[in-house]
Amino acid sequence: MGRRTKENSIDWELVEKEYRLGQFSLRQIAAQFNIQPSAISRKVKKEGWVQDKSEAVKILSDNQLILSNTHKATEKATPTKVDIEVAATARTNKVLDHRADILRSRNLLMLLIGELEVTTGNLELFQKLGELMYTIEGESTEAQQAAQAKRIEVFNRIISTPSRIDSFKKAVDTLEKLVNLEGVELHSELTHLAI
Numbered sequence: 751m752g753r754r755t756k757e758n759s760i761d762w763e764l765v766e767k768e769y770r771l772g773q774f775s776l777r778q779i780a781a782q783f784n785i786q787p788s789a790i791s792r793k794v795k796k797e798g799w800v801q802d803k804s805e806a807v808k809i810l811s812d813n814q815l816i817l818s819n820t821h822k823a824t825e826k827a828t829p830t831k832v833d834i835e836v837a838a839t840a841r842t843n844k845v846l847d848h849r850a851d852i853l854r855s856r857n858l859l860m861l862l863i864g865e866l867e868v869t870t871g872n873l874e875l876f877q878k879l880g881e882l883m884y885t886i887e888g889e890s891t892e893a894q895q896a897a898q899a900k901r902i903e904v905f906n907r908i909i910s911t912p913s914r915i916d917s918f919k920k921a922v923d924t925l926e927k928l929v930n931l932e933g934v935e936l937h938s939e940l941t942h943l944a945i
Contacts, residue, residue, distance in 0.1 A: 760785055762793065769794065772801035810834075848931070856928050863921050868916055880905040 760783060768779045769790065776787040793799070814828065829837075869876055879900055890898070907913060 770801050770803045852931050866917055877911045
């Protein structure tokens with residue numbers, strides 16, 4: 751393989767395209783373009799080429815094989831590039847919506863945990879607030895006093911240690927679910943980046 755001239759220069763864009771499709775080995779691509787496999791390897795490393803379309807080719811091929819096995823594949827039954835792009839756009843929008851929902855939920859959860867932290871750190875102030883909120887000025891009837899006692903009891907139950915612990919446990923469970931959802935979305939994204 752001697753020196754190249756302008757007439758027989760390497761079309762690196764076509765070489766990259768074949769490499770990205772991932773259907774042939776470096777030796778096969780090199781033979782196709784009459785170059786050394788090491789030249790392709792150097793170009794791959796230098797420019798960071800990735801065989802990012804091999805999975806898409808495999809999936810489309812699998813779909814075509816399935817169609818050909820079940821019935822004669824017709825043009826109408828075979829997804830076009832536009833069909834695939836529409837489906838990909840719909841999936842992308844769905845993933846982005848899920849991400850936004852997860853982020854919103856995480857932010858809300860962090861606010862709720864912050865409120866729980868403030869309540870726990872200032873329990874005496876909240877108890878005093880409860881007493882002030884339900885103080886009846888002047889003479890009160892027995893019914894008013896009973897209602898006041900009930901309100902104070904409910905308020906104290908809300909800010910009680912078991913109630914705060916229960917709220918914290920629920921927040922932690924929710925956070926764990928959100929982290930798992932984030933992981934599922936990330937895994938899904940990473941899995942499909944290769945396509």
